[in-house]
Amino acid sequence: MKIVSTLVLLMALISNYSLSQCTFTSSNGTGYEVTISLTPYEIVQLTTPSDCGSTVNYGINLFYSVNFRGKSPNGGLNTLNGILYIGNDQLSFDLPEQGGSGVTMAVLVNPCDYRDQIPQPPVQATIHIQGPGISNQVNAPCELAGSPLPVELTAFEGVQNGNGIRLNWTTASERNNDYFIIQKSTNGTDFATIDYVKGSGTTTVEQNYVFEDQEPAKGVNYYKLIQVDYDGTQEEKGVISVDYTKSDNVYFYPNPVAGTTLFVDEVADGSSLQIISMQGTLIKQMDLTSITEIQLNDVMSGTYFFRILDKNFGTVTTERIIIR
Numbered sequence: 001m002k003i004v005s006t007l008v009l010l011m012a013l014i015s016n017y018s019l020s021q022c023t024f025t026s027s028n029g030t031g032y033e034v035t036i037s038l039t040p041y042e043i044v045q046l047t048t049p050s051d052c053g054s055t056v057n058y059g060i061n062l063f064y065s066v067n068f069r070g071k072s073p074n075g076g077l078n079t080l081n082g083i084l085y086i087g088n089d090q091l092s093f094d095l096p097e098q099g100g101s102g103v104t105m106a107v108l109v110n111p112c113d114y115r116d117q118i119p120q121p122p123v124q125a126t127i128h129i130q131g132p133g134i135s136n137q138v139n140a141p142c143e144l145a146g147s148p149l150p151v152e153l154t155a156f157e158g159v160q161n162g163n164g165i166r167l168n169w170t171t172a173s174e175r176n177n178d179y180f181i182i183q184k185s186t187n188g189t190d191f192a193t194i195d196y197v198k199g200s201g202t203t204t205v206e207q208n209y210v211f212e213d214q215e216p217a218k219g220v221n222y223y224k225l226i227q228v229d230y231d232g233t234q235e236e237k238g239v240i241s242v243d244y245t246k247s248d249n250v251y252f253y254p255n256p257v258a259g260t261t262l263f264v265d266e267v268a269d270g271s272s273l274q275i276i277s278m279q280g281t282l283i284k285q286m287d288l289t290s291i292t293e294i295q296l297n298d299v300m301s302g303t304y305f306f307r308i309l310d311k312n313f314g315t316v317t318t319e320r321i322i323i324r
Helices: none
Strands: 001-014 021-023 030-046 057-070 079-086 087-095 100-108 123-132 144-145 150-160 165-187 192-203 207-213 219-229 236-246 249-255 261-265 273-275 280-289 292-295 300-312 315-323
Touching: 030 165, 030 192, 057 087, 079 100, 150 219, 150 236, 150 273, 165 236, 192 207, 207 236, 261 300
Parallel strands: 001 144
Antiparallel strands: 001 123, 021 030, 030 057, 057 100, 079 087, 079 123, 087 100, 150 165, 165 192, 165 207, 165 219, 219 236, 249 261, 261 292, 273 280, 273 300, 300 315
16 A cells, blocks of 8 residues: 655754654554654755746755664655745755665756745755555654754954954855954954955855954954845854054165165054154154155264154154164
C-alpha cells in the first residue's frame, strides 16, 4: 500500500544553526521508521534566466539527513521531495529516496516572478513522502533553528595607519545587505556615527571592506560596526578598540640648508615652529600646516634648534639645523 503524506516544517530563522527531526513510522508490519532532518544554512544568488527580464533569482542550500531505522523497504522510498515557502516564493528540492545525508539546493519554482530582493523569513516547508507502509498523516510541526544567510562577518579589525586609523572587515556571505554604519567613541559607551559604507546586497563571495578614520583621538578609539538591510533592519556586528599614538616622525630637508628655503613634512594641523639659537634665544616663530615651506631669508647663517610644538597632542620634536 502506497500512501502520500505531508509534513509541515516551521523554520524559525535565527543566527545559530541546529537540526530538527521529524519521523515517519510504517504501519503495515514492515517495522521501519524514516527520520528526516533539515537545516537551511545558505542563500545563493543564481543567474536570472535570460527570458525573465530584471528580477532576482536565488536558491537556498539545505543540510539534510534521511535515516532508516529497522528494516528499510527494498529500493527505499518511492517519493521524497519538498517545497520551501519564503514570502510569496516557492522553492522545490529533492531528497534521496534511499536515505543518506548531504546538501541539497531548493530552487525557485517560478524564477521569472518579479522580485527586487530576497524575501525575509519566516520560512515554511512541506515534505512530500511516499513509501510502503507509511500511514496517511500530517506530522506535528517541527521547529528548525537555522539561518539562510545573515551578513556573516569573519573579521573586524583596526590598525594605526600613519596619522589615521584604518578599519578592515570581511564578510563570508551577505543577504540583502544595504550598507554599514561606522560609529566611534572615546569612552566605549557614547558612540556617534562618523560614516557609511555601501554593502554588497546578496552574495556568497567573500567581501573585503576598508575605512580610513583621518581624525582619530589621542589614546584609545572605539569603533562599532552596524549592518543595515534593505528594509532598514539593523544588526550590531561588533566593537573594536584601537590605541592611537601620534607619530613623531617630523622631517626637515635639506639639512644643511644651502639656500633660503627649508621644507618640513608630516606635521599635524595646529602645530607651530620655533627657531631657537644655540644660546637659547627665540629667533622666529610661526604656525605650520601639513606640508610647509619655511622661508629663512631673515635668519642668519649658523646652527639652530628647530622645535615643532603639536598643540593637539602636547608633543615636542626638536632637530638641529645648519643654515649656510
